[in-house]
Amino acid sequence: MNIADLITWFEEWANPAWCESWDNCGWQIEPGVLHQRARVLVCLTPTLAVMEEAIAFQANLIFAHHPLIFNPLKSLCTGEAIAEMVRLAFTHKIGVYSAHTNFDQVQDGTADVLAQILELQEVTPIVPTLPGLGYGRVGLLKPALKLQELLAAIQTRLAPPHLIFSPTADLQQTISRVAVLGGSGASFISTVVKTDAEVYLTSDCKFHQFQESRDRGLILIDAGHYATERPACDRLVQKFESLNLDWVQLSHKDEDFRQFFP
Template identity: 85%
Template sequence: MKIAELISWFEEWANPAWCESWDNCGWQVEPGVLEKRARVLVCLTPTLAVMQEAIALDANLIFAHHPLIFSPPKSLLSGEAIAEMVRLAFTHNIGIYSAHTNFDQVEDGTADVLAQILELKEVTPIVPTQAGLGYGRVGMLEPFLTLQELLIAIQTRLTPPNLIVSPTADLQQPISRVAVLGGSGASFISAVVKTGAQAYLTSDCKFHQFQESRDRSLILIDAGHYATERPACDRLVQKFGFLNLDSVQLSHEDEDFRQFFT
């Protein structure tokens, strides 16, 4: 399958026109590779380490969730990360493509994969955007879990370096309705409360957002940006594996940019 054919297939599933106005979905760098047979490296974030990995693997497409370019740069200077990525992309004929907020909304996208990992039932979007699609997912745990069991399940299945959780007096309280949203999901707290969810798994939450959740009787669980979105990249590799690509791999150089000192 050619790269152009792969991108067409993907965009029928997750249309880049669905991305938010502040976002930058689609081609980040296209150095003339559309007619090449696809050798794909999937990653969460396109970085210089991922680019070097792509070069070593002889990949010709970095398929990333996070955009390389969020807003138009005013300059591209030697030694700067984005400029170096662009230089290497053209030097080695490696395209860089991003599927961000369009991929968040779809079946088997970032939120849907989280819901599947937690085995949620009767799943619906937290914020619907179009027929059957939308941001986040909310569903039922059947059978229900105690809060402690839910936290252990999240820790075991997502393996985050740490979990940040709303203070609660009762780890044995039953949890039957859970909301999930990969990446930065604190701005959806009000929408989550309206769904009747008892717990909300997301990331990048601030001090006062934990306060807000506590005051609104919602247990907020922050597992980190990487842990909540990386599983969808793995699922994407699986889906690409059913296509006629020359090769597809999940990046081993993808990074969680946070470390916890203990």
């Protein structure tokens, strides 16, 4: 399958027209690779380390969740990360394509994969957008779990370097309804409360957002941006493998950008 056909296949599933107005989904760099056989490196965030990895593997497409370019560029100067990415992309003929808020909404996208990892049932979007699409997922744990058991399951299945949760007096509280949203989901807290979820798993939550959740009777769990979105990239690799591409692999150079002192 060539790159143009791969992108057509993907966009029939996760149309870039569904992305938010502030977002930048689709081609970030297209250096004339559309008719080449697809050799794809999938990553969460396109960085110079990922570009160097793509060069080493002779990949011709970096397929990323996070956009390389969010805002209009005013200049490209030697030594700047994006400028170096562009230079290397054109030098080595490696395209960069991003699927962001369109990929967040679809089945087997970022939120849906999180719901599957926690084995949620009777799942619906937190915020429906179009039929069958939406941001986040909320569903039932069957059987219900104690909060301590749920935290242990999240730690085991997502392997976050640091798991933060709302102060609660009872780790033995039974949890049956859980909401999930990969990446920065704190802005959805008010909407999650209306779903009657007892727990909300997301990331990038601030001090007062934990306070707000506690005051509204919602247990907030922050597993980190990387841990909550990286599994969907792995699922994307599996989907690409089913297309019999020449080569596809999940990046080993993706970065969390955070370290925690013991």
